[in-house]
Amino acid sequence: MATMQDVANRANVSLATVSFTINNSKPVSARTRAKVELAMKELGYRRNAVGSALARGRTHVLALLYPALQHRFSATSVLFFTSAADQARLRGYNLVLWPMSNEADAISELTSSGLVDGVVLMEVQLDDPRVEELSGGTTPFSLIGRTRDTTGIPYVDVNFEHAVENAIDRLIKLGHTNLALIDGGTGDQLLGGYGPVARTRTTFGEITAQRGLTGIIMSGGASSEGGRTLAAEFLAEHPETTGILLMNEPAGPGFVAGLQKAGKRLPDDLSVIAIGSSIDTATMAEPELSVLVSPADTLGRLGVDALIDRLDEPNKALPQRLIKCTFSKGSTLGPAPAH
């Protein structure tokens, strides 16, 4: 590999001048620029990222931090990976995957290695020790999701509050008054629970109360098997319910199958609307699930954007954004059955 010095030699200029023309960091005469560019072309020169990083104090590498143990990713969470990587590249950064257990101390290994300029955190808990750790340090970070207290913290998250209200209102409009929220559980209570589930439950409680509806909450495993089991339990325990909000992507198709196996017709007997799933999973159910689709790709992009904005323009307004889900019609919403 040719170095900058090689280019300088061939172009008969100094190393510094090569740097200036490559980075446009100082004015360079047209003649000199031409010489340098020719030499670069002839040598097939490319700037070495490591040398540059050491001199600048910036690696242009970002880390995407996600739970190491969680080894079954929903179709939705994949989109975080790929859209984040895309956006990073688009803005001249690289994204490294950083699987991590929940111990906060492992974060200092990352931030003090000097390898990354910043961190994007996924799967945020309401009281997340990793966020506390990052807040205490100097490495910029952003969240996909958000903690209970978001003061001073850049984040992008799904607007679950809006999604729940929207879903409930769709069911109300169809005449449903006995509702259920079915999710995958809040996870680790010590950490305040998993944000999306906690927020969804709260909003579900508030809106059903406010609209004068009956609302129950059930949880089950995040898998098709979990969904099938859950369907049976649900029908046994809550025969009066006719409208279901389902926030458990992996369980979706299994849940729908389980309801029908027990003799229910969708949407004649029961209406189901999924929240925050992918369109791919929704279409795998039979009949296809009506769903408020998670804006996962947008979130991945904006999560990276928020971080890079902090890095490149620290004085810009703090990026904190909630993104709405989009509705996909499907075939599991219908009028409430007459008594």
Added chain:
Amino acid sequence: MATMQDVANRANVSLATVSFTINNSKPVSARTRAKVELAMKELGYRRNAVGSALARGRTHVLALLYPALQHRFSATSVLFFTSAADQARLRGYNLVLWPMSNEADAISELTSSGLVDGVVLMEVQLDDPRVEELSGGTTPFSLIGRTRDTTGIPYVDVNFEHAVENAIDRLIKLGHTNLALIDGGTGDQLLGGYGPVARTRTTFGEITAQRGLTGIIMSGGASSEGGRTLAAEFLAEHPETTGILLMNEPAGPGFVAGLQKAGKRLPDDLSVIAIGSSIDTATMAEPELSVLVSPADTLGRLGVDALIDRLDEPNKALPQRLIKCTFSKGSTLGPAPAH
């Protein structure tokens, strides 16, 4: 952040001695080692990865190269990402995600940036220009998948040949003689086609001929919608077929649903065995698909291992491995219907 020089000052030794004790690269007296380690602890020192990389000429960063445009990843391909990242970390490397279009020239941008020590390539085509490009360069690489000619190229791939034979023999044992292979299409013919599909078709042709069976091949879109459409087409065109090999993960649940919508019972009228899908997708179908599960997590790990072996021990045997699928029973395999 404390530097190595800071540690040296505090321990009253030279910079070099600090380096020797950290890296165990030269003998250091117990007394000196203790002083250095104390100083490190007191300063919370961590070696800077960039300085180290520049001096060593090794960044300990690997790139995972995948098609940028493909934005719907199957449950299986996600496992490549996470298992590769896990294994890289385990062996002291970091994995950066490298979305790339199919132009081979973009590869030199990656390899000549000096950022990565090696490259793992996903979604390999039979005649893959990216592999040619990499073969011409000096950056070590490994494939998840394989090209037509694998001479001198480290790879790990699914043993599709074995999977097809195994699937066919399961169907034969159940009395099926009219078989179909349904896949997602070979993709870009200019590149020789997508390896798994091409190999599966070839093997399917060979084994059916060899066993004296009837075998037809159909392709459809890689989505639930594609699966539903395909089911209708398939039934119309091949009413005599009773045993189906399905290698199209995203279309699986939709295909099964489509067959039943047309009045077929599984497995009474038709038997289906999926090849190379994930267990997650298989369980989303109703009834649950019988499937030869792709060893995707093993492949991700071994793909990274193969690369790191090349980096750390270039004289070891060339890593080239085929991994078998494992059977998951499901409920879509049954005896061929009597005439």
Added chain:
DNA sequence: CTGAAAGCGCTTACAG
């Protein structure tokens, strides 16, 4: 507009 030189944080012959 251009260049000589210091410095980013390490590693590693070389000398002792």
Added chain:
DNA sequence: CTGAAAGCGCTTACAG
């Protein structure tokens, strides 16, 4: 066993 010094490939004051 320990240290002084060169060097990895860049960037950037400073001087002209």
